[in-house]
Amino acid sequence: MNPLLTGRRRALVHGLGRFGGGREAVRYLARQGLAVRIADKSAGDDLQAVRDALADLPGLDWQLGREDDGLLADVDLFVANPAVPDHHPLLAAARARGVAITQEADLFLAGYPGRVVAVTGTNGKSTTSTLLHKALLRSGVDALLGGNIGHSLLADEAQWRDGQVAVLEISSFQLERMAPTVRVHGAVFTRVGKDHVDRHGTLAAYHAAKGRLGPAATAFVVHAADDAVASSYAATAPLRLRYGLAAPGACAAGLLAGWVALRTGDGPAERIVHEDALRLLGAFQVENVMAASLAARLLGGTPAGIGLAMATAAPLPFRLQLLTTHGGVRIYDNGVSTEVESTRSALQALRGRVHWLGGGKSKDGDYRAVADAVAPHIASAHLFGAAAQPLAAALAGRVPVTVADRLPAAYRSALAAAAPGEAVLWSPAFASFDQYPNFRARAQEFHALVQGRAAAAAGG
Secondary structure (H helix, E strand, O other): OOHHHOOOOEEEEEOOOOOOHHHHHHHHHHHOOOEEEEEEOOOOHHHHHHHHHOOOOOOOEEEEOOOOHHHHOOOOEEEEOOOOOOOOHHHHHHHHHOOEEEOHHHHHHHHOOOEEEEEEOOOOHHHHHHHHHHHHHHOOOOEEEEEOOOEOHHHHHHHOOOOOEEEEEOOHHHHHHOOOOOOEEEEEEOOOOOOOHHHHOOHHHHHHHHHOHHHHEEEEEEEEOOOHHHHOOOOOOOEEEEEOOOOOOOOEEEEEOOEEEEEOOOOOOEEEEEHHHOOOOOHHHHHHHHHHHHHHHHOOOOHHHHHHHHHHOOOOOOOOEEEEEEOOEEEEEOOOOOOHHHHHHHHHHOOOOEEEEEEOEOOOOOHHHHHHHHHHHOOEEEEEOOOHHHHHHHHOOOOOEEEEOOHHHHHHHHHHHOOOOOEEEEEEEOEOOOOOOOHHHHHHHHHHHHHHHHHHHHHO
């Protein structure tokens, strides 16, 4: 029995989410014999797919479109969606009544019998998690992948095994709410920068949420050697390993004559994969490869298995990759970007004149910082959404700028500005919530625009 569920009879799952966490929490709780009440502020068609997916479970108490404290009647466990902030009135009411509060990730961490390696950071979490999972599988290590990447590991309960490794991508929202008693086998940090200040209130609070993962690791912690934030995090694990683009010292990953090389102790370096063999673009992706390779090696991955996984891994959807060439113009997709550091890294990875397509909703109102980050790397900027006008003002006199309300017009402007041999980079650098429900919907619209123009060109 999951220790979080001992003595529990009725759970409230509040906030279903759109990517499966709430749905799988409901299923897991029902399998454990709890009565389940489901609440969400929405009662609309956007939840119909979730309702259909749970139609086979009898006895669910659906309470959609309400968030009043009457939902807490007879409830002894509150499973909160990470996107719901701690100051939400229903969470406050649950605390006042002494109702135990948890989340989907903690349910998994409390019940899983194998080793968990958690991956967090500002950018590159999904790529690093995926690379680590692939490296383990290529090495013959039984492994699962899930978490914030979009798959709940509660759904894999039938596959859970002792000796197995679960790679868990975990967000600052989840870490902020993670119980202090949670332990994981290993912690992997991609670079920790600036993000989600709108949720956490301050940059220091965001950094502190990320830092909660370090003390939870019992075996190892991995982070970038020159990341001052991650380097400052407390950790009690016996191994602390670092990665960077220089030659590796003891307990580090680095580059040796173009090879990603590992030293998990003070012995000689092991060459894993040459950076020219990678399908992933940019120095930031080389660092993701290093982070994943270090963790994989510590978990029983072999140099050959890890190297093959890294060399064959394709970019994840909406991460920096060449989509197509249109009229001699290279069109790159980095639609995952919702903050400027991801966009800056993408721009630094490209060569030649780059015309930037970006915009959306600012998380902190600091348009000058965005302008300073992108201006040195772009030939022109083509902006859309809520950030377009204030960012255009911050870029004025530095690069040519066009402003549009919606993405299609901005894309047309970017294509018109680019000459054969140049590039258009789609990398928004802002949140999507001014015009879209999430970054995926925004990125999918961009893909549709690109495919539509390619089809029109082919037809012409």
